[in-house]
Amino acid sequence: ETGVTQSPTHLIKTRGQQVTLRCSSQSGHNTVSWYQQALGQGPQFIFQYYREEENGRGNFPPRFSGLQFPNYSSELNVNALELDDSALYLCASSIIVNLVAGELFFGEGSRLTVL
């Protein structure tokens, strides 16, 4: 148990729709990161939030956006869904010390299928 929970666990959307994925971080963690993992691939960094501000972004278009709330819960929003957005979306919380990332605590992921 990592103390990180994600919802929903599975969902199916159609192309062009919008989706919101939610994450509840481990208590006391100041950072949440989101990753996209396609089948058979390693996780790809989407973005990171540190104390409610975006603190780094991977190579993802602006239709991928996020929020981090004061209680360290977080959302990932994806607009105008495309077929290639089908993947496992992973949330991970951590504590950044001296601006350096340490161990990540992952949730079980939200599996998105876009038809």
Added chain:
Amino acid sequence: SQQGEEDPQALSIQEGENATMNCSYKTSINNLQWYRQNSGRGLVHLILIRSNEREKHSGRLRVTLDTSKKSSSLLITASRAADTASYFCATVAAAGNKLTFGGGTRVLVKP
């Protein structure tokens, strides 16, 4: 693009044997971490090794780091069927705030 690349991509061994997988990366790092993922589930942190460390142990796991070769290895000794999973290395760049994952090694331990 991915910073770390694992080798081999897949590994099949008998229970009781050792499993070794390697990770190569391209840029200077602050630390390197190994994670395990059971089929389609979340990743679990196994071990973190800092750039000034050369070897770390945790139970049946042994990790080495060679910064001159920009490579790391993960050794699982006396493997068990329950070790069947995908294993990923992830690097944190010097003064970096994010982890960059490789493509993973899929390990099958046959009973």
